Amino acid sequence: MSSNPVEIAETVAPGLGTAGSLAGRSILVTGAGGFIASHLVERLDAEGARVRAFVRYNSRADLGCLKLIPEETRNRIEILFGDLQDADAVLEAMNEVEIVFHLGALIAIPYSYLHPREVVGTNVIGTLNVLMAARALRPGRVLHASTSEVYGTPLRIPIDEDHPLRAQSPYSASKIGADKLVESFVRTFEVPAVTIRPFNTYGPRQSARAVIPTIISQALVRDELFLGDLTPKRDFTYVEDTVEGFIRASVAEGVVGETINLGSGKAVEIGELADMILRMIDRAVTLKSDPERFRPDASEVRQLLADGRKANALLGWTPRISLKEGLQKTIEWVREHPEWFTPERYTV
Numbered sequence: 001m002s003s004n005p006v007e008i009a010e011t012v013a014p015g016l017g018t019a020g021s022l023a024g025r026s027i028l029v030t031g032a033g034g035f036i037a038s039h040l041v042e043r044l045d046a047e048g049a050r051v052r053a054f055v056r057y058n059s060r061a062d063l064g065c066l067k068l069i070p071e072e073t074r075n076r077i078e079i080l081f082g083d084l085q086d087a088d089a090v091l092e093a094m095n096e097v098e099i100v101f102h103l104g105a106l107i108a109i110p111y112s113y114l115h116p117r118e119v120v121g122t123n124v125i126g127t128l129n130v131l132m133a134a135r136a137l138r139p140g141r142v143l144h145a146s147t148s149e150v151y152g153t154p155l156r157i158p159i160d161e162d163h164p165l166r167a168q169s170p171y172s173a174s175k176i177g178a179d180k181l182v183e184s185f186v187r188t189f190e191v192p193a194v195t196i197r198p199f200n201t202y203g204p205r206q207s208a209r210a211v212i213p214t215i216i217s218q219a220l221v222r223d224e225l226f227l228g229d230l231t232p233k234r235d236f237t238y239v240e241d242t243v244e245g246f247i248r249a250s251v252a253e254g255v256v257g258e259t260i261n262l263g264s265g266k267a268v269e270i271g272e273l274a275d276m277i278l279r280m281i282d283r284a285v286t287l288k289s290d291p292e293r294f295r296p297d298a299s300e301v302r303q304l305l306a307d308g309r310k311a312n313a314l315l316g317w318t319p320r321i322s323l324k325e326g327l328q329k330t331i332e333w334v335r336e337h338p339e340w341f342t343p344e345r346y347t348v
Contacts, residue, residue, distance in 0.1 A: 033064025263306020
């Protein structure tokens with residue numbers, strides 16, 4: 001969306017201002033079994049919200065990362081199984097909900113090379129179903145999760161929200177499509193949506209399809225660490241900070257129609273990141289290149305570095321947890337949950 005706010009009437013419930021409370025409010029989180037969303041569910045419950053968690057159906061009733069939140073928290077939330085591509089399931093899940101956090105998506109870039117149709121179905125059609133339900137049911141606000149991957153290899157640094165969107169993978173193309181649908185529903189149907197664009201979030205519960213848990217899980221138990229390209233640079237944000245950004249965007253005034261980056265404003269090369277983690281773990285590990293882990297040349301985003309001024313201006317948000325502190329927390333969590341990882345295998 002444009003950096004200029006869209007002038008529409010916000011239907012946020014009374015009291016839901018910049019310092020508003022989420023206590024007692026009915027909230028839906030899509031993709032609730034995912035990494036960031038599970039932390040968001042836990043935070044919303046701690047704020048006293050009435051949380052409904054929408055989890056992709058599977059025959060094992062597997063809750064994903066929700067298995068890792070405290071049992072007393074799980075017992076308080078309402079869990080619904082379904083699929084974002086099922087419009088009826090989405091409509092039912094959103095019924096009588098005041099705020100929607102739409103984090104449901106297929107996010108693995110290598111997986112999008114293998115199954116682009118499935119990724120487009122979930123990310124584009126799934127988002128369309130959320131927006132159609134929002135148009136019909138008129139929740140107070142929809143928080144749509146985007147990704148910094150939509151910027152592609154940047155034309156300028158740092159990357160502000162007006163930077164052109166450049167699809168360099170089927171995944172990023174699907175998220176660009178979803179973002180543009182959100183923009184169109186704000187402008188055409190006055191759906192009160194805000195697009196939150198996190199840069200690379202990391203922390204406890206993240207799967208080995210992401211680079212930080214890949215490095216940690218291998219380095220803790222193996223003598224060789226296999227990675228792909230070590231030269232791309234990424235802007236890493238600890239998950240608690242990302243969740244704080246979503247929370248603030250759900251209660252801030254004057255942000256409907258906006259797109260807001262969440263990033264640290266600092267970039268680190270993957271090779272440098274690996275060296276940092278290895279020093280913290282303090283094991284003698286040999287770093288090796290694995291051709292299977294490389295993206296196609298034209299698909300690799302060479303650098304991501306956020307311009308976070310808008311988040312600071314509109315939300316009063318800046319990340320609090322340093323990369324070193326966040327990595328230490330993540331290392332401790334991976335060490336305590338070895339069953340969550342298969343370090344001998346490349347996870348797509």
